[in-house]
Amino acid sequence: MEMMVNATDQEQRYGDGHLGLGLSLSLSIATAAAPVEPAPAPRPISVVAPPVCSLPAPPLPQAAQWWNGAAAGLFFSPSAGTMDPSQLERKPPPAACHDMTMPFLRGIDVNRAPPGETRPRGASCSEDEEPGASSPNSTLSSLSGKRGAPARSSGEVDRDGGTPRAAGGGGGSDDEDSGAGSGGSRKKLRLSKDQAAVLEESFKEHNTLNPKQKAALAKQLNLKPRQVEVWFQNRRARTKLKQTEVDCEFLKRCCETLTEENRRLQREVAELRALKLVAPHHYARMPPPTTLTICPSCERLAAAAPPAADEAAGRVGRGGAAPAPTGPWGPVPVRPVFVDGPARRSS
DNA sequence: GAGTTGAGAAGCTTTACATCA
DNA sequence: ACTGATGTAAAGCTTCTCAAC
Numbered sequence: 001m002e003m004m005v006n007a008t009d010q011e012q013r014y015g016d017g018h019l020g021l022g023l024s025l026s027l028s029i030a031t032a033a034a035p036v037e038p039a040p041a042p043r044p045i046s047v048v049a050p051p052v053c054s055l056p057a058p059p060l061p062q063a064a065q066w067w068n069g070a071a072a073g074l075f076f077s078p079s080a081g082t083m084d085p086s087q088l089e090r091k092p093p094p095a096a097c098h099d100m101t102m103p104f105l106r107g108i109d110v111n112r113a114p115p116g117e118t119r120p121r122g123a124s125c126s127e128d129e130e131p132g133a134s135s136p137n138s139t140l141s142s143l144s145g146k147r148g149a150p151a152r153s154s155g156e157v158d159r160d161g162g163t164p165r166a167a168g169g170g171g172g173s174d175d176e177d178s179g180a181g182s183g184g185s186r187k188k189l190r191l192s193k194d195q196a197a198v199l200e201e202s203f204k205e206h207n208t209l210n211p212k213q214k215a216a217l218a219k220q221l222n223l224k225p226r227q228v229e230v231w232f233q234n235r236r237a238r239t240k241l242k243q244t245e246v247d248c249e250f251l252k253r254c255c256e257t258l259t260e261e262n263r264r265l266q267r268e269v270a271e272l273r274a275l276k277l278v279a280p281h282h283y284a285r286m287p288p289p290t291t292l293t294i295c296p297s298c299e300r301l302a303a304a305a306p307p308a309a310d311e312a313a314g315r316v317g318r319g320g321a322a323p324a325p326t327g328p329w330g331p332v333p334v335r336p337v338f339v340d341g342p343a344r345r346s347s
Numbered sequence: 348g349a350g351t352t353g354a355g356a357a358g359c360t361t362t363a364c365a366t367c368a
Numbered sequence: 369a370c371t372g373a374t375g376t377a378a379a380g381c382t383t384c385t386c387a388a389c
């Protein structure tokens with residue numbers, strides 16, 4: 001097979017968890033500017049733009065990095081900033097998500113495949129065609145065929161969403177459904193609150209589903225596996241979009257901060273030059289410029305600290321530990337992390 | 348009218364399997 | 369019989385888009 005993969009394309013395609021180009025940039029900045037600290041713990045999904053510094057986390061195995069993001073609903077993994085392009089390149093290994101448990105699926109072990117069971121690639125997933133799994137609400141929209149083709153309009157949607165009506169009915173396979181495109185406008189399914197809540201919970205656990213999880217979830221929610229799949233696809237796409245917006249804002253702030261710092265440093269340089277012209281003899285007695293140190297953690301240049309007692313005693317070497325956030329490294333913008341899904345209507 | 352959201356389509360990668368030298 | 373290369377089909381994913389609400 002011919003593999004002509006555009007790197008940019010790859011980054012975009014598999015950017016969830018890494019966020020592609022823009023993300024890499026922001027992370028590079030953050031990596032260069034921030035001192036080392038432990039990685040922030042995964043936050044609850046409902047938190048938006050938490051006060052977390054964009055610090056690079058210690059490199060993790062790829063699957064772990066991905067999972068960190070996925071489990072917390074984070075598509076922007078801080079650790080991605082330390083990843084090399086090869087790490088950015090691939091999706092997580094399927095096992096990373098397939099082995100996770102879904103506590104909300106009571107009594108359904110969707111994660112444990114029967115020993116030795118591997119679904120043949122070519123075989124159609126019978127679970128996906130589960131005939132009885134049709135949403136009480138979805139008997140309509142899920143029936144819609146191709147775009148533009150009017151779907152069968154049958155039944156109404158339970159907007160309230162409390163209890164799904166009896167699933168029964170359905171009985172039609174996807175094939176049947178898609179085939180019946182006769183007349184009537186396409187009614188749109190509205191997932192019930194309960195269904196949405198369970199899906200959200202599930203998404204917090206895994207942002208992708210394996211076939212078994214999908215089937216179990218569909219069964220539990222009285223939806224078709226295809227509907228669950230679509231919901232997850234949309235959720236991923238929209239979460240990523242939100243995160244991209246957040247990252248964009250963050251990058252703007254980074255840019256402003258760096259620009260301001262650049263101006264300040266240029267002014268400083270100009271002042272120092274002027275000073276040197278005015279009083280060259282003073283500078284002759286000063287230590288050579290090699291006393292500038294590099295912060296070992298963030299590799300930023302720091303002016304040498306004024307001679308202190310420690311230094312006089314020879315106890316301080318060059319390149320000492322970087323001061324905390326308020327040190328000479330300047331302000332580091334705090335990159336917000338979008339961890340919440342698209343706002344849901346509260347109706 | 349704008350925002351949200353379920354869903355279809357296109358295009359891509361991955362993977363299992365078959366075939367062949 | 370075994371092995372590596374190659375082709376193919378199916379499934380899943382992302383992205384874009386539409387349309388109903």
